[in-house]
Structures are given as C-alpha cells and as structure tokens.
Amino acid sequence: MTTVQPNMPAAISLLLRLFLLLPLSSTAAAAADSWxxxxxxxxxxxxxxxxxxxxxxxxxxxxxxxxxxxxxxxxxxxxxxxxxxxxxxxxxxxxxxxxxxxxxxxxxxxxxxxxxxxxxxxxxxxxxxxxxxxxxxGRPDTSLAFRRCGPPSPSSAAADRQAALSALSAPPGAPFRSAAAGAVRGAAQCAGDIGAAQCGDCVAEAVARLTAECGGAGAASGDVYLGKCYARFWPAGEEGSQPSSCAHRRRTRSADLWALFSLVVVVVVVAVSKA
Known part of the structure; x- marks a missing residue:
C-alpha cells in the first residue's frame, strides 16, 4: 500500500495565507459596522x-x-x-x-x-x-434595473414624501444628493462617468418612476435603480437597524475564519509530529 506523505510546503503556505487574511477580515468587519x-x-x-x-x-x-x-x-x-x-x-x-x-x-x-x-x-x-x-x-443609461415599493404608509406622510422626492429631482448638482422632509428621508446617486446634466436627467427619471409607481400607491418606502443612477425614499429612522445586522454577519464570518485557521494549525502540527 502506498503511503501518502503530507505536503508540508502546501500546508504551511495555506497557514500563512490564512494568517495574512485574519487582519483583513477584522478590518472588513470593523468597516462593515456602518454600512x-x-x-x-x-x-x-x-x-x-x-x-x-x-x-x-x-x-x-x-x-x-x-x-x-x-x-x-x-x-x-x-x-x-x-x-x-x-x-x-x-x-x-x-x-x-x-x-x-x-x-x-x-x-x-x-x-x-x-x-x-x-x-x-x-x-x-x-x-x-x-x-x-x-x-x-460615459454613456447615459436610464434602463430599469430594479424597482421595489414598500408597504402602505399613513396618508399624512404623502406631503412629506412628495417634498422629499421633489428635493431629489432639483436642478443638477452633486452626483450624490439627500433630502429630508418631515418623517421621510430620500437619497439619489449617479455614477461618476456621466455629466451633471445627464445625472439630472437620470435622477429625474428615477424620481418620476418612484412617484408614479410607489408614491402614487402611498408606499412608505421605494427604490428605483436605473442603469446609471438610483433614487430612494424611506421613513425616518428605518435605516438605523440595518448596519448592526450586517456587522453581526461580518463578525460571524470573521469568527469562522479564526476557527478555520485554528483547524489548519492543528493539522499542520499533527503532520509535523508524524513526519
């Protein structure tokens, strides 16, 4: 029967790669706390x-x-x-x-x-x-990539929603724009490869879709993503709970990597002792 000897250089190489990945994983988990x-x-x-x-x-x-x-x-x-x-x-x-x-x-x-x-x-x-x-x-793209409308909102939020969306579609300015009106928040963003006028046209199209398809239905939130821009609105305070769950998932992946690293250490030590 042929005995297969452990490939020590490969095992040590894997160990070193995992070791180098650990600080990157910790950094990624820390960065994920806010997005x-x-x-x-x-x-x-x-x-x-x-x-x-x-x-x-x-x-x-x-x-x-x-x-x-x-x-x-x-x-x-x-x-x-x-x-x-x-x-x-x-x-x-x-x-x-x-x-x-x-x-x-x-x-x-x-x-x-x-x-x-x-x-x-x-x-x-x-x-x-x-x-x-x-x-x-550098080419404008207003094709629809994604649309989502949230559940119905109180009728009292209609004026705030319209004010926030109107602020997003104001004359062209920075590629990123945000808006707040009463209990409604909004944001819009263009890809940096299109000009200010093209950005304005793209955001205006996204806002028009939001207004017709989500605002008109009285939705509490809505997202429209076009090829080179997006526009969104949501109730104030809704987003505060999202990063924590994301950070939890990232910390879990970091813990998994530590566990894998520990397992490889054990395998290498056992292989060395039997060599």
Whole structure:
C-alpha cells in the first residue's frame, strides 16, 4: 500500500495565507459596522471569457485595480484592451467602507457571474459594473434595473414624501444628493462617468418612476435603480437597524475564519509530529 506523505510546503503556505487574511477580515468587519452589505441586484452576460485567456487576465487585473482604488476615491473607472469597468460608492460612505463594499461586490460577481464578459452588482451603498464593450463608460443609461415599493404608509406622510422626492429631482448638482422632509428621508446617486446634466436627467427619471409607481400607491418606502443612477425614499429612522445586522454577519464570518485557521494549525502540527 502506498503511503501518502503530507505536503508540508502546501500546508504551511495555506497557514500563512490564512494568517495574512485574519487582519483583513477584522478590518472588513470593523468597516462593515456602518454600512448595509445587502445585494440590491446583479446581472451578467451569457458570454464568458475563456479560463486563463488574455481577456480573463485583463478582467482580473481590472477588478483588482477597482478594489484598490476604492480605498482612495468614491468613484473610479479603468479600461484595458479587453474590458472596462467602474465602481461608484454613495457620497455619504466613508472610504474604508467604500473599499469594503467594492470588494464585497467583486466577491458577489465572482460567485454569481464567474468569467462573465459583462456584469453589474449593486449593493445598497455601491455599484460595480464592467463590460467588454467600453462604450458604456460615459454613456447615459436610464434602463430599469430594479424597482421595489414598500408597504402602505399613513396618508399624512404623502406631503412629506412628495417634498422629499421633489428635493431629489432639483436642478443638477452633486452626483450624490439627500433630502429630508418631515418623517421621510430620500437619497439619489449617479455614477461618476456621466455629466451633471445627464445625472439630472437620470435622477429625474428615477424620481418620476418612484412617484408614479410607489408614491402614487402611498408606499412608505421605494427604490428605483436605473442603469446609471438610483433614487430612494424611506421613513425616518428605518435605516438605523440595518448596519448592526450586517456587522453581526461580518463578525460571524470573521469568527469562522479564526476557527478555520485554528483547524489548519492543528493539522499542520499533527503532520509535523508524524513526519
């Protein structure tokens, strides 16, 4: 019978990789305390890049560049010979949380759309989008990506809701805008690759959809995400409970990683003692 000896270099390499990941996991968990990592929508093309192809390597490099840039700026875009991409974080999101959000979006796409030639993932506070058609950069896009209307609200909230939505669709200004009217809060955001006028048109379209499809039905909250912008409204105080559950999930994943690290340590120690 052939005896298989433990692959010590591989085991030690895995141990070192896990050890290096632990501080990153702790940092991600800390950054997650202030943002909601829930997925709003994701989509990908049927076309894919062949494994180990030049295009796949370009995509890997692009996603790495986007992830690194997110620690320095709330928006950036990159273009290579095969693929172009961008990310956009909410204007009220701190840069450490922006970086964590973009990395989370990359992980989502890696799972949902492996090697897709074009894909997009919208988490609550950030958008990640790439395509093998670079013409999407700088081009307005008001196609509907996601819509959700909440439960009915008291009729007394109708005036506040309309005031908040009207404030969001005011003349073009910053890519991120927020509004507060009585018991209603609102926010809108454009991708950074379109101009101020295009942003204004996109937000106006999103707000018009919200008004017609959610506000008209007396909804307490609503979300409309278009290709290059979104607009949302919700009751004041509703969002305060979301980050804590998100942080709990991140801390659980961090604890799981510590448990896995401990298990690998035990395996390596046993392997060394038997070698």
């Amino acid at each position: 909601d990592s829930s997925l709003v929508y994701a989509g990908c093309s049927a076309a894919t890049f062949p494994a180990e192809s030049a295009a796949q390597l370009d995509l890997d490099s692009l996603l790495s560049s986007l992830a690194n840039s997110a620690a320095l700026s709330p928006y950036s875009s990159f273009t290579s010979s095969s693929v172009s991409g961008l990310y956009q974080c909410g204007g009220d999101l701190p840069l450490p949380s922006c970086a964590a959000c973009v990395r989370a979006a990359i992980q989502r796409l890696s799972s949902l759309c492996p090697s897709a030639a074009a894909a997009a993932a919208q988490l609550r506070p950030c958008l990640l989008r790439y395509s093998n058609d670079s013409s999407f950069l």
